[in-house]
Structure formats: C-alpha cells, structure tokens
Amino acid sequence: DTAVSQTPKYLVTQMGNDKSIKCEQNLGHDTMYWYKQDSKKFLKIMFSYNNKELIINETVPNRFSPKSPDKAHLNLHINSLELGDSAVYFCASSKRDRAADTQYFGPGTRLTVL
C-alpha cells in the first residue's frame, strides 16, 4: 500500500523529445508537489497544487507543465527536453495547512536526457 507512487521510475530519452511523469497519492492529502533534485542532491520545489489549483509556481521554464486531474493525482509534462533537465524528479503530498510535518515523498523518477 504505497503512499505516494510515481511512474516511471527511470526515463531515458533523447534531447528534444516530450515526456510525462505521473504521480498518485492515497493518503487523502489535498496538496501535491513536484520537486527537482540535481546531481548535487539539492532539492528544489517546482510546483504545488491544492485541490487541483496551482498555488506555487517557481521559476521553471514553461516547457514544464503540471496537470492535476484530481487531488490524488499530479502529472508533469516536459516538452523539448534539454540536457540540463537530467535530474531526479520527486512528487510529494501533504495536508495544505500542515505542509511542514505531513509531507511525504514518492520514490522519484530518474530522468536522463541524452
């Protein structure tokens, strides 16, 4: 009974391609996030959705487009992939008013752009 799941776990693709990563949580949380972790382990928030509404949109290229069909799912679509997009992408979820101590992370999607 996985709390936050992501697919795929690994993604290897060519520069210029478009790819999507999916995330699902079964914790009943109302807020979901996408984080990017670079090769130096630095974890940085990209987007946050609360009940399907975008609430955090950090300085991310518009090639990245999140989509939340419902509060249990948050997908990330990336257009025209670049070498610098290679990283591990983590999905997370939390209660909206308890982000500090209820945030659970998924296992990550390791994206490699060749």
Place this chain on the structure above:
Amino acid sequence: QKEVEQDPGPLSVPEGAIVSLNCTYSNSAFQYFMWYRQYSRKGPELLMYTYSSGNKEDGRFTAQVDKSSKYISLFIRDSQPSDSATYLCAMSGSVGDKLVFGAGTILRVKS
C-alpha cells in the same frame, strides 16, 4: 548566498559515534525546521520536526534549533551502519508554507 546552507560532506564516522549535522539559514521568518533522511535511490522521509527554538528528542535522534544564531543541528547517538544516508534539513515560514531545503549531508557509518 543560498537561503539554507548545509555542508555536503561526506561525513565518515565509526559505528557507535555521535554524529552532528548542521544547517545555517539567512531568513529570520523561518519558524518550522525539519530533518529528512534520504537513502540512496529513494525519496526523502521525514525524520524530525521542530517548531521555533529548542530541543526535540526521538530515540537516538535529537534536533536542536537556535533561532538567535540561525543554526539548526541534528545529533545521532550510537550511530549505526543503517544510518548511512543523506540528511537534508528543511525549513518554512509557516506550517503550510513551501519547504526550503539544504543541499544535504552524506553520512557514512562504518562498522
């Protein structure tokens, strides 16, 4: 200057040692302080959560916050090889606010 600074290590200690991990920060609005543990090729998991200044203990782990110095610490007593992981500090200004992470410290406990 990053909002949260954390020495990336690696920090190598023998089994049974007391480990001290630290972060400094510049934003005085931060009030909530977390430590996450991340095993290799896994997602981060919440280890400790502290509000404002003071200490919090949970088993072999103790989290300390000194807001006057903008400095937080995580102590691990009787360290075990299973504690080998990357430890990330995180903080936020309010309980519902976004988390700002440090770069993480790689810890290796040798048996």
